[in-house]
Amino acid sequence: xxxxxxxxxxxxxxxxxxxxxxxxxxxxxxxxxxxxxxxxxxxxxxxxxxxxxxxxxxxxxxxxxxxxxxxxxxxxxxxxxxxxxxxxxxxxxxxxxxxxxxxxxxxxxxxxxxxxxxxxxxxxxxxxxxxxxxxxxxxxxxxxxxxxxxxxxxxxxxxxxxxxxxxxxxxxxxxxxxxxxxxxxxxxxxxxxxxxxxxxxxxxxxxxxxxxxxxxxxxxxxxxxxxxxxxxxxxxxxxxxxxxxxxxxxxxxxxxxxxxxxxxxxxxxxxxxxxxxxxxxxxxxxxxxxxxxxxxxxxxxxxx
Numbered sequence: 057x058x059x060x061x062x063x064x065x066x067x068x069x070x071x072x073x074x075x076x077x078x079x080x081x082x083x084x085x086x087x088x089x090x091x092x093x094x095x096x097x098x099x100x101x102x103x104x105x106x107x108x109x110x111x112x113x114x115x116x117x118x119x120x121x122x123x124x125x126x127x128x129x130x131x132x133x134x135x136x137x138x139x140x141x142x143x144x145x146x147x148x149x150x151x152x153x154x155x156x157x158x159x160x161x162x163x164x165x166x167x168x169x170x171x172x173x174x175x176x177x178x179x180x181x182x183x184x185x186x187x188x189x190x191x192x193x194x195x196x197x198x199x200x201x202x203x204x205x206x207x208x209x210x211x212x213x214x215x216x217x218x219x220x221x222x223x224x225x226x227x228x229x230x231x232x233x234x235x236x237x238x239x240x241x242x243x244x245x246x247x248x249x250x251x252x253x254x255x256x257x258x259x260x261x262x263x264x265x266x267x268x269x270x271x272x273x274x275x276x277x278x279x280x281x282x283x284x285x286x287x288x289x290x291x292x293x294x295x296x297x298x299x300x301x302x303x304x305x306x307x308x309x310x311x312x313x314x315x316x317x318x319x320x321x322x323x324x325x326x327x328x329x330x331x332x333x334x335x336x337x338x339x340x341x342x343x344x345x346x347x348x349x350x351x352x353x354x355x356x357x358x359x360x
Contacts, residue, residue, distance in 0.1 A: 062125070062144045067108040071115060091120035092157045092347060093354065095191075097148070097183065098127060099164035099200065104140070106162055109291040113339040119347055126151055128176045148183055152190070155357040157350045158343065159191040163198025163289070167251050171206055181207060189358040192350040193282035195342060198249065201285040205253060205276070208283075209262065212254040219250045222297065222315030223330055226268040226288075233265050233277065234345050235284065238337045244316070244330040246292040247271050248300060253287070275338075282349075290338055294329035 094114060100106040107125055114121055129147040161183070166174055174180065184207050187194040196204040205211035226245045228236050245266075252272055258264075262285075266275035276285040289296070297314040304311035319325045351357050 065107070065144050066104055067111050070108050071112060090352065091122040092343065092350070093122050093124070093155070094158040094160070095124045095126050095151065095156045097159070097161045097200075098125060098145075099162045101165060103127075103145075105296075109293055109296075110160060110162075113291060113335055114343065116336050117340055117343045119343060121343070124151060124156070128179055130176060130179060148179065152186060154190065155354040156191045157193070157354075157357070158346050159187055159194045161194070161196045161200035161204070163200055167199060167249065171203055184208070188281055192357050193284075193342070193346050195284045195286060197286045197291070198289060201276075201287050202251060202253060204283070205258075205285055209259050210257070211259075212257040213251045214254055216250055216252050219311070220247045220252075220271040221301075221311065222247065223317050224268050224270045224315075226266050226274050229264045229267050233263070235275075235277065235338065235341045236265055237341050239334060243334050245274060245334070246289045246297055246331060248289060248297060248314075249287070284342065290331055290335040292331075294327050298327050
């Protein structure tokens with residue numbers, strides 16, 4: 057079954073070229089089933105790239121998914137055309153009365169700021185609290201995961217002496233979790249972060265699903281509220297780290313090339329994607345769990 061996205065969204069052609077089944081709003085209206093409602097709060101500056109990356113993974117499920125793109129209400133984006141936002145995005149104010157089967161909160165390039173110094177932090181707090189009442193299951197990613205861990209569980213973070221930047225080996229901490237069905241014991245995941253969370257401050261009711269001997273915690277699960285916290289970037293495509301590296305160089309930053317990204321560490325060669333299969337596995341497992349456990353009547357979400 058396809059993913060339903062807004063008519064004329066630029067990501068559509070990319071997804072169709074990759075073989076992802078896509079259904080526009082007009083066609084979806086004729087389907088006599090209830091699609092899963094998934095929202096994507098996109099905090100990244102390059103919104104078109106990020107929405108494509110997540111839609112690619114969400115669209116690989118055999119279920120029909122209705123994807124709603126969401127943005128912060130009181131924040132003006134400097135890196136995307138306003139007509140794109142107005143055509144394809146809804147503000148949180150516009151969706152806060154809705155219920156969702158699933159909701160994703162992306163990362164944001166604001167790691168240098170304290171959480172309370174972020175201009176839209178108050179709205180972020182409202183959104184994070186709202187996910188507990190209006191969303192069946194939530195996935196927080198990178199900065200979004202650190203922010204939610206801080207807000208809900210007072211998990212502390214600290215500055216790394218050196219940015220973790222590249223593709224690192226990770227290990228499954230358990231194979232009993234339904235979110236890790238099909239996962240190998242050891243696999244690659246892209247990482248791009250200067251901050252880490254303090255493992256000692258993580259409460260016992262958070263289950264570690266994926267860890268790395270090189271760069272620490274990666275994926276945490278909180279089963280009571282059906283929250284996943286992904287600290288790294290399985291959604292990245294093969295050029296994401298390279299584009300970040302080039303952007304840092306243009307900004308005059310002394311960022312080394314991402315490790316374990318290029319064949320033979322030769323930056324003149326095309327980077328390899330070593331994590332694609334596990335990205336599809338994680339999102340497929342997440343959506344399958346969502347489908348198995350969510351309410352058929354959306355209005356009942358958050359009432360138990």
